[in-house]
Each structure stands twice: as C-alpha cells, then as structure tokens.
Amino acid sequence: MQLFYNPDITPNAYCTLDAEESRHAVRVLRMREGDELNVTDGRGALYRCNIIQADSGKCIVESVSKLSTLNSQLSTIHLAVAPTKNPSRMEWLVEKAVEIGVGEITLLDCDHSERTFLKTDRLEKLAVSAMKQSLHTVLPKINPAVKLRDWLNSTQPFSHSATQPLKFIAHCEADQPRVPLASALLPGRDVVVLIGPEGDFSGDEIALALECGFQPVSLGSARLRTETAALYAVTAFNLINDRI
C-alpha cells in the first residue's frame, strides 16, 4: 500500500496534494483519474480517496471514506535529544524513531553540545517520508533547538496530557544513582526522555533536571552513541506498550 500525506484533508471534500506528493502519484506511480489512494492528515486520520485530476504538479483528490482514526488516548514518547556533531546521525535517528513510533522530538542545546543548531526542515521531510513508509498516520512534531535550561524552566512537556508524564534523564555519571530505563517505564504512561550530547549533560544540567522531577536512568553497561541511546529509548517505550 502507498500512503500519501496532506495535513488539510477532511472528510468528503476535495484537496490538492503538494508538488512532491502529486509527482509521486502521477509521475512515479502513474496513477490516473478515478484511481484510489490512501491519504493521512498526519494527526491520526486515514482517508480513502479518489483522484479527480491527475496533474503531476497539483493532483486533486476527493476523500470518500474515513478508514481509521488513531486512538488519541494512546500514550506517546517525547524525545528531547542533543543534536550530534555529524548531522547525518540525527537524520538517521529521526527516520528510525518515526518508523518505530515517536510522538514529538525536541532538539536540545546543552552545555557540552558540539552542535547547538540543526535546521528542522530536512528532518521534517525525513519524518514525513518515514511516516508514509511505515504506514503510521501521525506525523511527530519536531521542535527546533532550545537551551536545555530554558526548556526545563519554561516548558511543561505534555501539558495536553491528563496525567503527568514519566520524565527521565539518561545521563552517564556512573557514580550517581540511576535505574535502568527499561524497568522505570510503565505501560500506558506518556514519557519525556532527555538524551545528552557526545560529552554528556553537565553536572548543572543534571541537577536542574532532577529538581524539575526528572528521574535519572541508565541504558546499560554499553557506551551508546547519542543517536543509539535515543533510538533505544524509543524502542523500549514501544515494547513496554506492546506497539511492536
């Protein structure tokens, strides 16, 4: 099955696919007027559509039936991660995290970050592509880099959530008490997890996170790269919640 994406799609209405989606449907897949395709709004709804006008620049489709809606009560994981020095490692992470299942990604600018900034537009494109590839119907929000201190002081992550999310910081200070992430996760609960840069979080950042109610967790004895640690957290969350 090929999945298409249009954030503006609504029930029983026309909508125009963007240039890339139109090209893919009409030029690559050679779809024609009357052909059926599936379109998600990236917020959990999936529609069966018919092609009304097979234009490879702006393909017009009509949504004829709603196939499914994601259960909005499902718990999600918010991954807050320091960009790696090598941007391709972050691109890889976004693709894999979306395939496995992630609710939101925030880039963190930390005291020991070697890269404090990363353009989100390329990451967003990769997220759309991974969502379609994996047949997910929710496009995770990707937030541009923010100072970890500011984020901890100002944000209430998952403010939409009825219950407070589980909040974890995965730091590498072996002499401080930490519990294994896998045993700290609970089924059905939203999660926010902080993953630090190559040089780990600073002592000040760890102290501030603990003050803000984050539990310190470890990811085992292996020394995982930033992007591996982040994907591990996302995979463990989905396993605990029986999603994969």
Place this chain on the structure above:
Amino acid sequence: MQLFYNPDITPNAYCTLDAEESRHAVRVLRMREGDELNVTDGRGALYRCNIIQADSGKCIVESVSKLSTLNSQLSTIHLAVAPTKNPSRMEWLVEKAVEIGVGEITLLDCDHSERTFLKTDRLEKLAVSAMKQSLHTVLPKINPAVKLRDWLNSTQPFSHSATQPLKFIAHCEADQPRVPLASALLPGRDVVVLIGPEGDFSGDEIALALECGFQPVSLGSARLRTETAALYAVTAFNLINDRI
C-alpha cells in the same frame, strides 16, 4: 576510556597492535612508552596493558593484568538478514547492532533480494569500531552472503549451544499466523532470527523455514524497513535479557 583491539593478545605477553590501532594510540592520542591502555581480544577478555614501544606503525604493548572475562554462558542473538539494496543501510545496521549487542551476523541471499552480495571487510571494520566505541569485548562474527535455502538445509546455527536456540522468521504475510516477537523471546535463551529483504521472503522460503523449526513472528503493525526490523529484533533480545 579508550579501548583497543588485538585478537592475538594473551596474558602476560607482548603483542603488536596493527597499523590502524598503532596510529590511533601513538599519533592521535599521543600515547608514549609506559602509558597504560586497555586491549580486548574480541572474544570477551579485557587486558590492562603498558606500551613498550610507541611506534605509530606497530605499537608494542605488554599485557600486565586481565581486567575481565565475559561470561561465556550468556545467551546471544544471531541475526541473519538480507542485505538492503542501499549498502549504507547495512553499514548502519552493523554499527548499531554491535553497539546494542549482537553475537553473530549472517548475510542472506533470498529469492526476492535486490542485492545478493556485500563485501564483509568494510562491515568487519565497522564492527571493530562499534565494539570499541561501546566498550564491548566481543567482536561478532560476520558471515558472507549465503543462499537462505542452503543455509537452512545445511546449518545448525548455534551448534556450540547446550540448548537449542529459539529460531524465528520475521515475515510480513499478514494472513499467516504469527506471534509478536517480543512475547516469543525468553530470557537466557540463544536466538536466531531471520529478517528478509525489501520484498519479503518468498512463500517457499517461509515454508522451508517453518519445516526447519523456525517460528513465524511479527514486529507490530508498522511497516519497518529491513534494517529497522533487524535492529528492533536485536534491541528486543537485549531488553528481554536485561542487558540494556
């Protein structure tokens, strides 16, 4: 900590690091005669060594004490996976699987493979690098591509194992009975898992694997890419065994 690798290292003896390891120690890290470093043999043993001759082409070290030996009773996972069309995806998989923890990797040539061959020397280099990065002391064996049929007919994977390993095939035929991999894994048991190419296993291959005692498993409702499915299996194995 910097970890070095030399398969020939033995207790209380001299050994010469290869050109790349020597260059890394002497040229990059500027280590000198008398400096201490840790060297693994890639088979689970870790030695504290002193540098005897800091030659950037062939650095000679003496092993002075054995720091640890991996418990050889620990269960392992043997990942048998069809190479992806894009070789960089396999390179990524090898790096990540070694970081998370994998015992052996076999490349499979399947009926629907778009790539039936991949040189293992580059993958082996990546595996050494990932082992050192993650501070593991076991270098997984990487076996060159073999026809899945021949492998199933001839091999007894994990013949060294006291108990028969759990054997899984992760195929995508939704109309055939499959159990979720996460619930089929058992702590303490060796595992062999087959991951197919982009076009999935053929019906004949699935039938043969079932005849050979492989249990069909699913990896959830998301459509995972080959390399994502493979890393998911490795992560689930390590989670079940409390390794991470």
